[in-house]
Amino acid sequence: MANQTIAQYPKGDRSVLIPLLQDIQDAFGYLPEDVLTEAAAHIGMPLSSIYGVATFYNQFRLTPLGKNIIRVCRGTACHVKNSANILFGLESALNLKPGQTSRDKNFTLEVVSCIGACSIAPVICINDDYYGRITVKEIDKILKKYQPTPAKATSVKSPEVTK
């Protein structure tokens, strides 16, 4: 998969670095070190410079993400509408700090500077679903949709049922 992503781009062209990194991140969810090493050789750029670019932009991540990515908008409009409390509510509900991934790899909590949906502030975005005008009270209900469904408890009893 890594080869395909990198091979789309012309060899030795340094200007494609940002789109290339975006594609790698789309494919893997983050920027794995070995893929970056390969990319560095392909476009003829030192790995250190790539690391410099990858850490400069907020979009790129060097660690794998959870299954569900929760992005909390902390733009001005959302801040005025109390998004700090929403963030705190999420932090305590998930026991995570922004940028962290839960131990079961189900949730990643992220803070973004503006999602571009200021008219429905405060906004959070889970994967590709937007939740606008939310309050702290709704957090639990929203998170429940993304909890992994627990292994069916009925499976233990099922032999009895079949008897």
Place this chain on the structure above:
Amino acid sequence: MLSWTDQSLKVIPYKLIEGMIVAAYAIGANFGYIYCRAEYPLAISRLTHCIHECEKYGLLGDNILNSKFNFRLKIKKGAGAFVCGEETALIASIEGKRGMPKPRPPFPAVSGLWGKPTVINNVETLSNITSIISKGAEWFASVGTEKSKGTKVFALSGKIVNTGLVEIPMGITLEEVVFNIGGGIPFNKKFKAVQIGGPSGGCLPMSVIKTQVDYESLKDVGAMMGSGGFVVMDEDTCMVDIARFFLNFIQSESCGKCVPCREGTKRMLEIIERVPVAYKEGIDKYDQLQRFKGIIGLKRLADVIRDTSLCGLGQSAPNPVLSGLQYFKDEYEEHLFDRRCRSGVCKELLTFTIDTTLCSGCGLCKRKCGTEAIIGQKGEAHYVLQDKCIKCGMCLETCRFCAINVN
């Protein structure tokens, strides 16, 4: 090329594409870039679609409409850096480098992308070209004031009834935008301020609400047109908190190339963070002195940052603080002297207590409390342990019986 803060593009990308073709024909450019934030996937997909359509009909590509003029458009997705709105940083970002601004001159018009002459403009500017060419300059100039012509798109948001994008003629007053177009403040709250021009604009109070919306008048009262952000704040918004919020943002988005912006905004943030702190016994005399010293030096520090920063981000970074000090001095003084936040936003200055007569003992706040600062038996009134309370306000938000008192 252009940077983009203009969401109206989601609706009318053809206007922009046509404007860019005309501009490219005028200067003889064969390649154009649209720089768009990756956080706006809808805009990117619509733009891509429109560019494909234009290519299909021969409006983009080689030999456009048999004019022997070639022009191609490419979308560049930004990777989440606020400073890339600055023209030289945007060019660095397209070249695949860290988005750091360069000193000017040379200006991009002389040496821009790949060292070639480059015209770089905002989406709104290029979108206006189409209507100016087709309807004439007089028509365009008939709207607006003497120096600021035409219309301007604002993104109304915050504590206002009608949120969303509005296009207004230059020269109408802020009052009209807030109370007529915006429909006023919801829940009968009092208007406090309007913040114009994105994170580096200024906060304007009621006293200057009769100001005309045009480039010069806004600059005179300490704000700027900027990106067209228009955030309305009501009495529940604390201006010290807003200053802290913007400095935090500028601090984290500063690219770190020049010292005034990198270090200066950090120091400003430290000064502002000292303002809303609660009274503690012991260390207080020194702390009090430092707080006053900080505020006294703040204005000078802001002036230095504004005068010596490399790019627009740093030069305008002190704006929210300066306009706050100018118009909301009494609020700063209240935080400093009385250690009180009238809007109840600066959590450190608040105390949370539970009204024992209203508390039903449901235990919801106890479960929600992140620091286990609430104790009590189920079915009986609960209490807040003040030394454990971190004043997050979660109990206030969750209580269904309005039993939490804040003062």
